Amino acid sequence: xxxxxxxxxxxxxxxxxxxxxxxxxxxxxxxxxxxxxxxxxxxxxxxxxxxxxxxxxxxxxxxxxxxxxxxxxxxxxxxxxxxxxxxxxxxxxxxxxxxxxxxxxxxxxxxxxxxxxxxxxxxxxxxxxxxxxxxxxxxxxxxxxxxxxxxxxxxxxxxxxxxxxxxxxxxxxxxxxxxxxxxxxxxxxxxxxxxxxxxxxxxxxxxxxxxxxxxxxxxxxxxxxxxxxxxxxxxxxxxxxxxxxxxxxxxxxxxxxxxxxxxxxxxxxxxxxxxxxxxxxxxxxxxxxxxxxxxxxxxxxxxxxxxxxxxxxxxxxxxxxxxxxxxxxxxxxxxxxxxxxxxxxxxxxxxxxxxxxxxxxxxxxxxxxxxxxxxxxxxxxxxxxxxxxxxxxxxxxxxxxxxxxxxxxxxxxxxxxxxxxxxxxxxxxxxxxxxxxxxxxxxxxxxxxxxxxxxxxxxxxxxxxxxxxxxxxxxxxxxxxxxxxxxxxxxxxxxxxxxxxxxxxxxxxxxxxxxxxxxxxxxxxxxxxxxxxxxxxxxxxxxxxxxxxxxxxxxxxxxxxxxxxxxxxxxxxxxxxxxxxxxxxxxxxxxxxxxxxxxxxxxxxxxxxxxxxxxxxxxxxxxxxxxxxxxxxxxxxxxxxxxxxxxxxxxxxxxxxxxxxxxxxx
Numbered sequence: 001x002x003x004x005x006x007x008x009x010x011x012x013x014x015x016x017x018x019x020x021x022x023x024x025x026x027x028x029x030x031x032x033x034x035x036x037x038x039x040x041x042x043x044x045x046x047x048x049x050x051x052x053x054x055x056x057x058x059x060x061x062x063x064x065x066x067x068x069x070x071x072x073x074x075x076x077x078x079x080x081x082x083x084x085x086x087x088x089x090x091x092x093x094x095x096x097x098x099x100x101x102x103x104x105x106x107x108x109x110x111x112x113x114x115x116x117x118x119x120x121x122x123x124x125x126x127x128x129x130x131x132x133x134x135x136x137x138x139x140x141x142x143x144x145x146x147x148x149x150x151x152x153x154x155x156x157x158x159x160x161x162x163x164x165x166x167x168x169x170x171x172x173x174x175x176x177x178x179x180x181x182x183x184x185x186x187x188x189x190x191x192x193x194x195x196x197x198x199x200x201x202x203x204x205x206x207x208x209x210x211x212x213x214x215x216x217x218x219x220x221x222x223x224x225x226x227x228x229x230x231x232x233x234x235x236x237x238x239x240x241x242x243x244x245x246x247x248x249x250x251x252x253x254x255x256x257x258x259x260x261x262x263x264x265x266x267x268x269x270x271x272x273x274x275x276x277x278x279x280x281x282x283x284x285x286x287x288x289x290x291x292x293x294x295x296x297x298x299x300x301x302x303x304x305x306x307x308x309x310x311x312x313x314x315x316x317x318x319x320x321x322x323x324x325x326x327x328x329x330x331x332x333x334x335x336x337x338x339x340x341x342x343x344x345x346x347x348x349x350x351x352x353x354x355x356x357x358x359x360x361x362x363x364x365x366x367x368x369x370x371x372x373x374x375x376x377x378x379x380x381x382x383x384x385x386x387x388x389x390x391x392x393x394x395x396x397x398x399x400x401x402x403x404x405x406x407x408x409x410x411x412x413x414x415x416x417x418x419x420x421x422x423x424x425x426x427x428x429x430x431x432x433x434x435x436x437x438x439x440x441x442x443x444x445x446x447x448x449x450x451x452x453x454x455x456x457x458x459x460x461x462x463x464x465x466x467x468x469x470x471x472x473x474x475x476x477x478x479x480x481x482x483x484x485x486x487x488x489x490x491x492x493x494x495x496x497x498x499x500x501x502x503x504x505x506x507x508x509x510x511x512x513x514x515x516x517x518x519x520x521x522x523x524x525x526x527x528x529x530x531x532x533x534x535x536x537x538x539x540x541x542x543x544x545x546x547x548x549x550x551x552x553x554x555x556x557x558x559x560x561x562x563x564x565x566x567x568x569x570x571x572x573x574x575x576x577x578x579x580x581x582x583x584x585x586x587x588x589x590x591x592x593x594x595x596x597x598x599x600x601x602x603x604x605x606x607x608x609x610x611x612x613x614x615x616x617x618x619x620x621x622x623x624x625x626x627x628x629x630x631x632x633x634x635x636x637x638x639x640x641x642x643x644x645x646x647x648x649x650x651x652x653x654x655x656x657x658x659x660x661x662x663x664x665x666x
Contacts, residue, residue, distance in 0.1 A: 020100035021118075021394035021451050022055045022362065022493055024370065024482045025500045026078055027517070028097070028392075028453035030056025033145050033175065034068060034521045036542065038490070038528035041145040046175045046225040047391075048218075048232060050451045053529050055493045057484050059141045059456045060517030061629040066543055068520045071143050071173075076517045076630035077387070077459045081476050083379040084463040085325045091377040091476040094501055095120060095246075097453065098363060098370050098493070099394045104356030106251055113359050115403075117250045117395040119235050120373060121243040123177060124460065126310050127384040135172045139387055141457050142175030148225055150180070152206045153188060159276040159283070177389055177454065178226040178242060185271070185285040186212045186228035192238070192289065198420040198444035199412035209287055217445055233450045235393070236262045239289075240269045240304040243391065245349035246375050256351035264306045265346040273336040274299035282337030302336050309344035309380040310334065318342035325379065344381055362493050377460060386460040393452040400447075422447050467582070471574035471635055474511040479504060479663075481516035481546050481648075486524045487536040487656065497546070497651045499661035508641055508665055511574060514594075515633035518544025538650050539623035546631070546659075547624060548594040551645045554662060557654055559647070562588060567663075570640040577632030580608055590634070595649070596620050597627040624650050638665040 022028055031045040039053040049055075060076035061069055069075050083090045105112035129137045149169040154161070166180050187205060191212045202214040203221055212230035213221040221229075231237045235248075241264060248259040261267065272286035272294035288294040291301040307330070311318065315331045321342075322329040328345040350373075355365040365371050380386060397403050401410070401421040412420040424444050427437035463472045483497040506512060523542035524535045535541050549559040550567040568591040573582060578593060578601045589602040592613050602608035605615040613620075620627060648659040 020051050020055075020362070020493070021097055021392055021453050022051060022099075023095070023097045023390070023392055023453040023455060024495055025094065025096040025372075025480055026390060026455040026458060027057040027060075027482070028055075029059070029141075029456050030453055032056040032058055033142060034058050034519065035145065036521045036523040036525050038524045038526070038531060038533050042147060044147050044222070044224040045142075045145055046147075046177055047227045047452065047454055048222075048224040048229070048450070049453055050449065051453065052493055054531050056453070057456075057494060058519035058521055061520050063520070064628045065626065066520050066540060066629075072140055075141050075456070077457050078480070078517055079459045079461055079515065079632060080377055080478060081461050081463060081466065081513060081635075082386075083377050084472060085379055085381070086473055087326070088475060089463065089473045091478075092374050093377055093478050094372050094374045095390065095392070096370050096372040096482065096500060097392050097394075098495075099357060100360065100362050101396050102357055102359035102361070103371065103394070103396070104251060104354050104365070106353075110356075112251070112356070115251055115397045115399070116354060117248065118354055118371075119248055119393045119395070120246040120375070120390065121393075122246055122388050122390045123242050124244065124308050125387040127382065130385070130387060136166065136170050137179050139177050139389060139457055140172075140175060143173040146171070146174050147223070148174050148176055148180070150183065150187075150223060150226070153184065153285075155207060156277050158278040159281050160278075162276070162283075176226065178228065180226055181284045182242060183223070183226035183228060186230065188285045188287050189239075189271070190287055190289045190293070191215070191230060192234075194408050195234070196406045196408060196448075197411050198447065199423050200445055207287070211287075212289070216448055217450060219445060232393075232452070233448075235395075236264060236267075238269065239271045240264070240306075244306055244308055244346045246390075247350040247352070247373050249352060249354035249373065251354055253351070253353055259351050260348040263349050266348050268303045268305045270301050270303050272297075272299040273302040284336070300336075304335065305330050305332055305343055306346055307334065307343035308346045308378055309382050309384070311342040311344055311381050313342055315340070315342075321381070325381065327379070327381065346378065380460070380462065383462045383464055385462060385465075388458055388460050389455050390458075391452055391454040393450060395450075398447070420444070466575050466635065469574070470637060471511060474509060474574075474637065475507075476511045476513055476635065477504065477506050479512055479514045479661075481518075481659075484519070484524075485522040485535045485537045485542065485544055487534070489532045490524050490534045490536060492531060496657045497544075497648065497659045499548075499646075499648075499659065502661035503664075504661070505664045505666060506638070508638055511635050511637050512663070513633060513635045514548070515577075516546050516631055518546060518629035520544075520629055536656075538653065539621075540625045543625070544629055545597060545624040545627055545650055546648050547597045547627070547650065548646050549649050550591075551647050551660070554645055554660060556645075557647065557652060559649065562591065565591065566640075566642070567591075567644040567646060568594070570642070570644075571636040571638050573634050574637055575635040577634060590636075593634075597624055598631045598633075599624075599627040638663075641665045 032040045062076040103116035151165045197216040200216045200219045202219045204210045215233045218229040245263045272288035276283045294301045318331045330343045355371045429437045482500040483495045550565045568587045592603045600613045601611040605612040643664045645662045651659040
């Protein structure tokens with residue numbers, strides 16, 4: 001069913017008020033890249049977070065020394081294995097964040113000071129988009145902190161002029177999630193005039209159109225990367241979007257059926273498509289935003305399906321595989337003007353009760369940990385490697401007006417005598433101040449505000465990259481490191497180092513992928529904005545380094561000698577990133593690799609020669625200074641039940657910071 005604009009006043013109600021939200025695992029960028037300062041350089045680099053300038057984590061280093069990355073190839077992408085085709089061969093990644101203004105509760109028996117919803121989504125690139133030549137669409141972190149360029153369109157633009165404008169706007173060394181085409185379509189397309197904009201006055205573009213770049217929260221049409229402000233501010237969005245839904249976390253579960261059924265994962269979306277005026281080739285933008293307006297200009301009201309993969313084969317094979325592994329197939333063009341292909345469609349998002357957090361607090365929920373959600377990483381039937389990015393959006397709304405029924409009919413219009421239910425910094429007289437009014441602090445552009453955070457680019461690897469056998473059929477759990485260098489005041493609103501999840505329970509049949517990433521430029525220097533500069537910690541300033549060594553129990557801080565250790569003695573390595581044959585690898589080799597963060601590839605030179613602990617020319621620095629910042633790790637399976645405790649020897653500093661964790665195998 002097409003989403004008609006007459007319904008959008010209801011659908012858009014979700015947008016109301018959004019507030020500060022920071023991703024901690026996987027690491028959220030908050031638009032940071034590699035800054036040595038506590039403040040980010042450019043709040044408009046890729047997306048509009050509206051978070052504090054101090055939040056976020058630098059992209060990780062792929063270099064094996066302390067050299068900061070200089071290009072995209074030197075940035076470490078966190079690598080997570082996809083789920084497999086078997087229902088039991090799932091892969092699980094726990095996403096963690098903090099949000100400032102509270103969340104959770106319900107109106108019936110646990111009311112909060114506000115209403116709250118959270119939307120977790122991901123963007124994924126197909127193999128074709130990942131080809132080296134296709135840099136106009138390839139998602140990337142970038143090599144500098146500049147915003148992508150955009151040159152405004154002109155009326156009746158020819159296809160050649162459009163291609164020239166696009167090619168001369170997109171910079172291959174700058175970060176990008178949404179594409180130029182996506183933003184250009186947003187820039188040209190008329191905005192949804194059924195939305196509540198209170199007393200805000202929305203402007204128009206150079207074509208004279210008040211387009212989708214203008215919203216109540218963005219009345220001046222400011223640009224951040226190639227993000228579409230209208231799509232950013234409203235959910236579920238009514239036109240096609242590159243984002244796929246993971247979960248909608250709500251304080252009122254009675255709306256879950258609505259969110260699941262109206263997700264773009266499930267419900268296709270439409271937009272107007274027409275030909276360029278000079279040659280009738282497919283034009284990837286249109287001013288029309290309704291079927292009626294589209295038909296009036298001779299366009300096609302074109303339906304697009306959300307897809308996460310493109311599978312090889314013809315139509316009969318595609319339709320024959322439909323739902324064979326829990327995923328729907330659709331023989332349909334990926335985009336307007338494309339040939340039909342076998343599209344693999346995502347499943348409906350999870351919808352469940354959101355966790356509780358208190359207002360004015362970037363901290364834990366009632367169970368003592370920050371809010372989190374464990375994502376079952378999809379299975380991609382093509383078997384291709386994918387690049388992906390995750391975003392979290394955090395929505396809070398008040399009860400000062402009904403968010404589900406208030407629409408454009410309530411927008412301020414003095415001529416017609418219509419007063420908005422909320423107005424800018426209003427004066428109110430409560431009758432007890434001798435007719436002297438009180439002024440309220442209300443910004444109607446923010447009495448409905450979207451804050452978000454996004455990860456750096458990550459890889460989603462097919463199970464076929466793992467050895468045949470258990471590694472391809474087990475359930476994979478992921479263990480990472482969160483945080484950055486500095487003490488709790490210096491890193492705020494980010495967090496200090498810790499393993500994540502630092503209390504992990506798995507089954508003996510499960511597999512565990514342990515990996516981490518770090519930066520060489522977390523100096524946290526000036527400008528530090530409204531916080532404290534500094535990078536208190538061990539080892540070389542500005543550098544993140546981690547390792548994993550076993551301790552006897554959580555209250556201790558001295559590692560166990562090898563003769564008493566159990567953690568790696570009771571594991572089987574199913575895959576390793578350092579390239580030593582599994583047949584040669586011993587438990588002591590594995591322990592040495594994890595203790596050295598991959599600096600050594602084994603213990604004895606008979607196994608790995610000059611990269612061994614016995615023979616490497618330069619010994620490991622005691623504070624891991626010459627160890628790599630990022631460690632791709634290994635996939636392990638525990639051979640014995642029990643609880644295993646561990647620390648990072650460099651960063652665990654009693655009374656200053658704790659970097660400890662434990663794994664319980666049942």
